[in-house]
Amino acid sequence: MPSPTAFQPVATAMPDNVRILSFEVGHGECTLVEFISERQVAFRCLLDAGRVLPAALLDHLKSNPRPESPDLDVVVLSHVDNDHQGGLPGLLEAGISFREYLSPCLPAFKRLRWLFGERVNRAVDRAFAFEQQLRSHKVAVQYPLEGFKSRYASSRVTLSIISPAARLIKTLASGSPERVSALVSNSPTPLQWLFEVDEPVNEDSQALAAVFDGRVTVCPEDFDTFLPGPPGPPASSLAQQHSQGDPDFFGNATLNDTSLIVVLDILLDGVHRKRLLFPGDQENWTYVAAQHPAGLGIDVMKAPHHGGRVYLRDKDEDLPGVYAWLRPKTVIVSANGQYDLPRASFRDVLRTVGGSLLCAHQRTFEALSAGAMKQPTATSCFQSMGCDRGRGRSVTVTLTADSESADLPACVQGSGITGLAPIVVLRQDVTVPSEGLLRYTYGELDRHATWIKDRLDEARREFLNKLKKTRTAFDAITEQPLTSWRVLAALAKADGRHDLVADPDPVLKFARSQHVFWCAPVTGYRASPESFASLPAAADFNAARRWLKSIPSLLLIVESGNRFPTGTARVEILQHADWGVFDHLLAGKLKHPAPVIADEVRPVLLPLIAADYSFRLCHFNYPDSHYDGGKAFLLLQRDSVVIPDLLSPEWQVAWDWHAHGSPFKAPWKILAKLASEQMLAGTYLQTPYGRDALFNRFKPSTTTPLPAAMHKARWVTY
Template identity: 30%
Template sequence: MARKPEAQLKLELINVGHGDALVLHWLPKSGKPSTVLVDGGPAGGEKRVHDTLGRLGASEIDLAVLTHCDADHVDGLLAYVETKGALPVRHYWGPCVPAFRRHQWLFAPRVARGIDKTEALQRALSPSCNISWPVEGASWTSSDGGLSIRVISPAGRLIERLLVGSDSLSLFLEQPMPIGWLLGGTEDEQDEEDPFSDLRLAISTGEITPDKMPLLPPMQRPAPPEQLTREAATKGVEPEFFGNSVLNDTSIVLLAEARIGVVTRRFLFTGDLENFTYLMAQHPMGLGCDIVKVPHHGSRSYVDRDVAYDAVWQWMRPRAALVSANGKHHLPRSEFRDAALRYGTTLFCTSRRSREIVSGVTSEPCCQIQYACNKQEPVSLTVSAMGIEADGIACARGNLSGVMPVIEVRQHVVEPSPILSTLGETEIRKHMDWAVGWLRETLTQRQARSADADLTPISLKVMSQAAAAARRVAASTEIETILERAARAGKVWLSPRRRRGDERSVWIMPRNDEINEFKAWIDRFAVIQLAIMEGHTAAAPEELLYAANTEWIARRFAAQFAFPREMFEGALWPILVDHLLKTRSICERNIPDATYRSHEASKLLTLFKEADIYAAFTALVERLSSISNSKALAEYILAASGAGIGYGKPSLSWPEEFAVSVTPLWLGRVLPPSGLIGERYQEPFSFAGQFDGADKVQEWISLLLANLATSLPDRLIRPALAALILSGFDVISRPKHTVTRTPK
């Protein structure tokens, strides 16, 4: 009995001129054959697609793939599907058209026509065809399981940015499309109320279907298309092809595996991909492919922004490569051909050469011209367990470079960066310097106006508008990336993004001379009082200062220096804390739960320049002596004791005469001083400090608590207030350089 032959794969690179059309015809050992059609070439390619499918004996197309929206890939496929007698298509993978429609206003007319044709192709498919837009992770398997195809590009995050991102414009302004940002951290977790949650879920599964496409957010237009086109032209993007690099670098890249007996053959179909940064980072050891469809008809290949033929072909290093080109646009390029051969690849091309150069100069940039390729033929390969055979001859065998057989040993090390900026280093530094300068000028202008503690930092939307006004379109569209870099460099403060969709804001970080002014300002306070609501969050002096409520100080600071309150806690208070730890004694008082008049404070802190509380008392009394209006101080003590607080009476306020010398205890409102916080019917604290009349003050406070107080002599008001502020504390930290005062 004859042994049944093993499975075979027929691979046909159809001769469609300048364009791609490729058929995989899988003949399993048992079961039904499967046919995969990848692209259809330009207009006119439909007839050759029809003839090839007929010659292979295909009865249906199990999977049709349009790698991207270029005319030399979609026109022939559309024409074939519309042809009478075309084979039915069971499953269709194509570019995510809504992602490009959202940017319709950006595309040059010839590029936009490709998108129109892609939509027409989807409409022309049978209603029974399963249509989806795949991203990295999508997969298809033949009915027998022997042939599998997996999508390895584009990345889902790239398509998501084009669909719903507010910063996708920058992707259009360079050649090739910036893609290194994909190697950075992932996006924040989505909110529960995210309107695009279903879309993001579909992207995460690898296939987006039209029914999962919501109403997309409108695209901001920071500048007219003509201005964008001019800017892109300075970076090598031809106006006629504006937007084409986005189509190319969102090509659907396929990794196919055919299991033939005990052998597995791998194939890579690259569409018109140009920028290999993401693929090489995702698969740093390469893909180990037997056959590669040459990217973009033998045009340039890039890693980040650098032309990198050697790096890419060293990474791919296939046994054979297939290229479909006829000299149009000067493709294939001779540099591609030489690089592929250097790394052992055997080249098959639909253009057949008629010239062999034994010796002489080979300076022609297009190998089709160099070797007088004047005949076009398809490339037919048979892949079996025994090997790979071609019906025709190869253009060149691997390890041959130039015109003579030579042995060439080359080491080319490619180290994928963990994160590649979407803007070149020089360019991003220029944009950073501009942003810092613009924020510095805005600070100067605010400081020249009347004080306003409620001024907010600058929103990223305003920064983007300012960049557009300065004709920095690339900075306008990539402003968040630029400012994140500036924040990491310590040049600006950037608000954190706590949830998806948060509007972020930015402000300038202070210079050294401004920091010295901040320190001089905080030094003007004789005593700094702070309250902590949650006492179990901190114990050490520094962390206690970070746990304290600083809203009152932040408001005064913002009014004084025009640095917004929003950045005080995270960026400015730490600067002051470092100074205070070096120059102040820090005292702590723990407040038990349910303590009378504590207003939910669990810890109190007081900071002064002296070495101990008694010296601080003397210094504070001297400072208060400069306040001529003792009536305001007496009214504050009366109100703080509770005699002035009740139904229909105003909240406790901090006298402005006092605010330049001492900060209040603050938890959303002014609290009483430490000496008045305690159990209602117990004696108040023993007063800090030594002064004549201390007994009389204690008696007066007791009468206050019983609502029986009389007036206090003017000479006792200041020491009474100083004692109330400093009572009840224990020193937990002293400054390096202390001032000792002798009580008078």
């Protein structure tokens, strides 16, 4: 009998672990993730279900029941291709219970029936039918978007969605036929436009587009009625026009590049995080890489699109670049050589980034020297390694806090193995850094730039609200202040953006290059702009064009060191004009600051002015003399427009003001009225000469009024 002081063994808790079961479904995807704590399955997630639900999955679920919980916590469909969703109905047929279902936004794809090929439409219909079954079984259905997070197992498991962007799905659901056709007609789906300024939505689609604004998830109930597809050409004609091959597959790239990209973060033993990535068939990684420039820190991932093509910068196929950015420790691929997947270069790319590769199929060829292949001309690594399609089996990866293992040999052994190893000869494979990856370091800059844009939009809304309460609205508009950097810096500090305050230059440079918001031109010794404002919207540009059409004539001043040679482009002449009055009148019309008008709106109008008005120049100080450079009057007229009498009583008020430095003062309402009815008069009105300026230059008299005197001047036509 042991003494009372003898050592008594103490039972220790079993360590947590994660099991990733990738079922052998041929060319397809079906993966089960289990988080096991205290020997119980605390969380279970199914991602896709293959063409046919594998019997091995059902056997596993029945052999490992959860008496007090549903069989599955959540089921995720990455996208609606049949090799991912075909087995889903088998879950209900087998009586498998689950609480949540996450799916791509089917209403957006239902709307595009007029555009998709027949194969794609059938896939959407099957997914929609399964969703209807789930709703009748009271299963919660959601369409998650970028930013979605859900927590399970007492917050030890976090499921996040990092793509698709809400703006992409919103465009597919509510964009114009032309915009949507342009997206669907390209492979891969273009995504760089997501970094640009949001385009205005058609008035008819505003209510639908608003469903997505500020949301990280939507649900079927948000779409009360069927979304009718706008009329357009059939998919077959678009496919032929864009050389997309089989019209039946037209639109499949859109399904791939709107895959739900799922990240599972699992906390083992309370302190060790393991991260899993399930990207569906995502091909274009332009947007995701820009949003996460430092990579994702992946422990285990499924190969995107079965080890197929992946892209950066939209059109640049870059398998090495994408995997160098992802740098996963372990990759599981589900493919059997169909469609030449995985690609022949897939294994070597993983070897260069130090990742291990697990595959359901066993190779029959071992390369003992660099470049050796069983079939050197093979386009698929399945063929080049002599894999046996009939010998496939499921793959199980087990992760604990301090180890990672699999139940079958790795096709490629990564650099994660530690300990003694035999001496080997290494072959270095140098990958030239992708220009796209260098650009993606701006992902964080994009977030800061968007934050500044939001603050500027708030300031503009506040200004417009104050404008409703003032009696001198026109003067307030033309003199509205710009937002200074000091104001933005204070707001940034309050929001915890200390890195932005400490080093704003890269963010502002990024914003200027991406046209996110307006920045004042840098002048003098300053290295960065000091003033900022919101950019005009498309509606503002349309209003500016309408306003210009209402102006019958303009009298401006141009100044050039030399005369303008015959044949000088009219836009070049306009670049030498003083646009002070023009910019301020248009600022009053659009309710944007005059500097913003000068930089953003006026350049768009100059080609219209050059096309719609006649051009005549005469010497400013000596109108009867030949113009040979220097200051000149520039008279712009529409057809059959007469010169008004600028010395008449109604113009008298215009002669009674002039500018004394800043702020810019003027009888704006009167000038605006005269501009639309007679002439937009230029900045010579600001000179201290007043009304005598025109007397001294054109010498009108009682018998020769000013318009006639101006006609007699020596004008040069361009």
